[in-house]
Amino acid sequence: MKFHNDDERPVRRPRAQVISRRFDRIFMELANIASFIGRFFKEVFLPPYEFKEIIRQCFEIGVKSLPLISLTGFIIGIVFMNQSRPSLAEFGATSWLPSLVSLAIVRALAPLVTALIGAGRIGSMIGAELGSMKVTEQIEAMEVSATNPFKFLVVSRVLATTFMIPALMMYTMLVALLGAFLNVNANEGTSFTTYFTQVFDAITFLDIFSSVIKSALFGFTIGVVGCYKGYHSSKGTEGVGKAANSSVVTAMFLVFIEELLSLQVITALRYL
């Protein structure tokens, strides 16, 4: 075993220098992401348009997420209805359950749950797929065959997530409301017509519209983060794993931040 003498000891950098380097790295990463998003907006309007690939990605991202979204949405509807009942029952206000649940699902739960499932399933899928394409030189292979890999791989996926997350959110909304209906019907005997009349009386156009816009933003974020992490992955299979993991964590973090910010904007709009 080799022992280091004093001269061979690794030099420890001053703490200030270490922190400064970390900040440099964060700002460099932010600049790279900004440039990546800038490139997306430049390429998205330039021909050729990858319609076939966009549709294929919509299928991969949207249709293949349906089983998971259905199950989650349905359970959320039942659980939320069940958990809300005791509090309202204390005041003898169980007749308000459909209105309460519809507001919670339409305004917050459906967009957030869809985005989080999207970040988990779709974000990791995109990060891992592009990451493995990067480390196995498939992206370079596209480039040398005179195909713009950014347009084919990134633009198509980001557009697909931006379109499909709002669509999935609407579907989650419907399934969750159905789940909640089954619960309220079994317990209070509320009819289908009465339930949905109360549901639609409680929500406004702004509620649905803001949820759709918010979901589109979540979808864009999930797509950009997944593509960015995958497109810039390195260090072989380890890099692919890191890209997939980092896509999920970063996308979820950003979704929560965006949820907070959008809540402020929508609340301000509501009282205009």
Place this chain on the structure above:
Amino acid sequence: MKETQPVIDRSNCVINIRGLEKSFGDLDVLRGVDLDLYKGENLVVLGKSGTGKSVLIKIIAGLLKPDTGTVNVLGKEVPKLRGRELDELRLKIGFSFQNSALYDSMTIRKNLEFPLVRNRRDMTRAEVDRMVAVVLDAVGLSQTINQMPSELSGGQRKRIGIARTLILQPEIMLYDEPTAGLDPITCIDINNLINEVQSRFNTSSIIITHDLTCAKDVGDRVVMLLDGQFQRQGTFDEVFDTPDERVKLFHDYNFID
């Protein structure tokens, strides 16, 4: 070994490189490389791993930018090309990657069609199918057309990778370590395929390798990259007829009993 002698036009230089330098951070990889590739010629670039052989062909294909020097391919200065101009040149260059770089999510048919349907949008379905059949036949793997890349062996993947580059009928072929990781018998098959591509499709090729059997079998001319420069150049025997220990070591290691 080559069955027919290639027709090399020494008056027609398809790739001309002068004073090429490339470094990554503090690491100087290429330090003033000069290179000519003639029409119809198979040029083998030999060198140890990490000496910048792959960097050289990536610069030729426009995947990397050189620090200094001129890289002229088919009369075009590659580092100065952008967008459509670069794409047009790339259609004339076939690049066979070390790990084949087949698209995992597509069948072999889709892999082969990919460059064609994207760049020759005027072609009919029947013409595309015919081209796919021609290149698959050229690499002797017609039966794999509906298989996925993951179902193929390493040698088959290499062959399909070469077929995918041939489908655009390139004038120049760049092979990055075509025999790396293959058994000796499959290596001979790949060497024969490279020679067949040269004679059948009349291509000019740069073959990057550290496999001396491959160099001997396919190279009309061999150059050796040492310390970021081409130190030796000529036929296979000429290159290794030297007292230079670095070159002798390379030869002895490859042909050790």
